Amino acid sequence: MLNLNGITVRLGGRTILDRATAALPPYSRIGLIGRNGAGKSTLMKVMIGSLEADDGSLDMPKGTRIGYIAQEAPAGDSTPFDTVLAADTERAALMAESEQEGLDPDRMAEVHERLIAIDAYTAPARASRILV
Structure with a gap:
């Protein structure tokens, strides 16, 4: 609580x-x-x-997560949807790494295993619910 x-x-x-x-x-x-x-x-x-x-x-209990988008939107081309997705920094970093060319196959497997473990592929749906 x-x-x-x-x-x-x-x-x-x-x-x-x-x-x-x-x-x-x-x-x-x-x-x-x-x-x-x-x-x-x-x-x-x-x-x-x-x-x-x-x-x-x-x-605040340990591990509590609070989502917050500033009242004044930051300058740039990012949408609120992009901002919510970027707030999960681990997911964003892993997604970027997964798109790199020439990534070692073992590392690529580790990246995809972690993306699955953190439920990264359902993040867009969760972000949509936050913004509704």
Whole structure:
């Protein structure tokens, strides 16, 4: 269970989050909704560790994975779908390696075994579900 306990964040003297508390069940898919300026992006930044809370605590089980796409899309030609797929860095590296010309056959077998083990070939379908 991911627990947010009394998270308070102040930015520029303004309180953005005031003692936010929640318990998120394991393996759940959660959506944050609310009006502009309510603190949704701020809360996500605290959860992914890119912003430190002024008060409160975040208890996250070891191995917890949080998917996050920044509100402002990065410049470039990448689509949100490509961004979600690239977030799995092991898969992306193995896929790139599998496309190399002249790769040693033994290494090629290892790469494909690992791709199968991490269920890499169903990643596009999983990415689509995330973005729906």
